Amino acid sequence: MNGSDVVVGIDTGPASEEPRAAAKPLRLSGDSVFHGAAMFAAFVAATTLFGTVIAIAYDSRLSIHAFGIWGFLKSSEWNPVTQTFGAFPFIIGTLVSSTIAMVLGVPVSFGIAVFIVEIAPEWIKKPVAGAIELLAAIPSIVYGLWGLVVFAPVFAQIEPWISHSFGAIPGIGALFQGPPMGIGMLTAGIVLAIMVLPYISSIMRDVFLVVPASLRESAYALGATTWEVAWDVVLPYTRSAVIGGIFLGLGRALGETMAVTFVIGNSNVLSSSLLMPGATIPSVLANEFTEATTKLYVSSLIYLGLILIAVTLAVRFLAVLLIRHLGRREGAAA
Amino acid sequence: MRGVLARRRAVDVVSKILMATATVIGVFFLCWIIWATLKYGIPGMHWDLFTKDTPPPGTDQFGLRNAFVGSLLLLGLSMAIGVPIGLMAGTWLAEYGFRSRTAETVRFLNDIMLSAPSIEIGLFAYAAVVAPMGHFSGLAGSVALAILMIPIIVRTTDEMLSLVGGDVREAAIALGAPAWVVITKVTWKAARAGILTGVLIGLARITGETAPLLFTALNNQYFSANMFRPIANIPVVIFQFALSPYTNWQQMAWAAAFITVLFVLVLSLVARWFLGKVQVAK
């Protein structure tokens, strides 16, 4: 594709025509300076990832030394007074809120993607796709503001219904008990679900479009319904990228700070109910970081950040791997 | 046989309804959020927001001037750091690395950084800039924002430069231009719409980012243009004002949210318009 493959990158200036026998003094030609700068920039871009992990790991060493790895992970005691810190409630909070976001968000995203690609008439496709993408443009602090001031009071009206109907189911009923505050773990999960919709659905949409027309057409020719084409042909074909997209959304949900901090209720105590307040690693960082009084406190907070990075890194790594896998299969740019 | 067909048709109809409902849900929440931003944000708009600084609590005054200036400074410095690095890194990928193992690794790592949670980057900026300096600063905030911006610019630059046809480059080489002149004066110029799009999208991404600024730039109730100290900024002011019980503060939080959303939407639309031109030219 690029004729420049051959030409660019080779020093075509006059310097290359000098005889090679004599030792050349080091010339700082425009090309080598530029090349060096570009290489340096690429190096910086590539190593920010490692720099982040190393710097954060370094600043957590005080806390790691004090509490160890397993001890910190399973301890539920977060007590700045006695200077004992444990990550368990925040890990659970992060996982639970993100799980709710995925459980609610993935089906809706799938529905949106299928609707736009397979079902919608031509004139609706672009506006709807644009509208969904706008959801991603809204800053997360606006989500938080809306969540607390607008959504929570409305949701507080719905919560009594939730605790009466779902709360009565034996077994999982305990998940839905509690006063109707409007804020809490469930609210945070719902807001997160809305936030990840554009990311998951747009990746699904992109990969659905990559499916060869011939595949679709032959399925239709055999008499398949729209749903069957979507579920039995398109989805299996794009499976790895779809999973990658879901992981991408999960990565976003795990690391989301501002929206969650506004509506999760900031309780460092583990509760069995989704209607009760909780905390996630990002929300406790946002709340307590600037007020951590001791080195151990700060280090423990950074330790929490390290745990978060470990989890999101694994998730994002898998996501990129899976999405690129499909791209490579198709020969299209990932 | 007829029963199976009827069932399949029913499933198809039900699924179509569900998919449409899902879309309606998505659009509904978008409209709700935008409606709320307009409803609460527009009444809070006063000229004072741009001419006066943030007022102390318990008064009826309005003002966000220091926050706007601080945010502009933060965004400006982030761009000054992020755009050159992103542009050059993307250039390396497209013009020197091509499809090599190294380049593909860089692209992979870059894609991972694309979705990095901003709070992690904020922690890194704290560890790398705030802690050594001994105090909070706008500089640390800009570093964090730049790191968030770079992956976007790298990726867009890489893709846009790759699209530039070989014939343009060959013509320049034939005229005797050295490689770096070819890249900067010809290839960059040809791809400038696309590169600009990347910068705009990157800018849209970091506008409104609060978490990384919470423990880097912090906040400042007074007007200040000093990037080596805490500086006022819109997102942290929204955070502080929104969670307060003071009516004028809450109104200002919404007004600031409205302006932020407007700014981001305009940036996104302009970026998309540019992207459209690039697609047409392809």
Place this chain on the structure above:
Amino acid sequence: MKKSLLFVSLALSLAIAASVLALAVVSSADESTITGAGSTWVYPLVAKWSATYQTQTGIKVNYQSIGSGGGIAQIKAGTVAFGASDMPLKPEDLKAAGLIQFPTAVAGAAMSYNLPGIESGKLILSGQVIADIYLGKVKKWDDPAITKLNPGLKLPDMDITVVHRSDGSGTTFTFTNYLTKVSPEWKEKVGSNTSVAWPVGVGGKGSEGIASYVQRIPGSIGYVEYAYILETHGSYARMINGAGKVVSPTLQGFQDASAHVDWAKAQDFYVILTDQPGADTWPISGCTWQILRKNAPKEANIAVMKFFDWGFEHGQQMAKSISFGPLPPSTVKAIQSYWKTELGYGI
């Protein structure tokens, strides 16, 4: 044509941004700004004082109310000129960290509640009941423990949503200190500090956060400085004090608490004002201490001392207007001589 216009405007805005940037780099540390951080309790007072101080002297006091915990952390780290904390540091801690502290003004915290139909001041609570609510033992508003104290009031069958601070707070210290005095169970299970392991409840950031949650959630209760309740027209509960009388949060009630301690005698002004005796004393009274570093630059410390001295002398009416009680003149004199003895210089 349109596209080049866009490029021109983009270039122009970049140029503007660059020049503003140049301004930023050129502008060095502001000579006329004092930075402080800490207690949200004292924030309304410092904000009022600094606004007037600026118009009179041109000197800006930049105060960030991030909670007493943050104030202590920042002054220890030397990133601010003064740290404000509602929890006084113990003399041995001050000595170890090279710090000094002095009080500012007296005020009180009250329980703010959101009960539709029940006006401000109508609800009466006792320390024991508050402790039980915050322990999670009393869960509903029509619990007999509460109705017993409020015979004339129709309390709803509503869940109590407890609101506490999510950040490190001197108000929390004052509140929990009071609870340890009136509830042995609280003392044993939770204790008292700027940040505690709350058995139940929702966490708000800053007093603003608590007041904000109480405003929004029906059936909620939270502890807030009285100044904030006044500012936000919130509802406050009356309390039964140590003398067994029902009292309202008033400036007089806070000052009565202060009158029972000997400021001048206390080393480093370490006094606790909760649960003081007296018929009209407000039980949850407290104070804010300003903390300085001994080895901070002399000019920085002098600037801080000058500001607060100005406040002691000229700011008393402002303080009283938001229910902050001025320190007695003898205490102010004691503070001035404390500065001289501890730092080696005064103002």
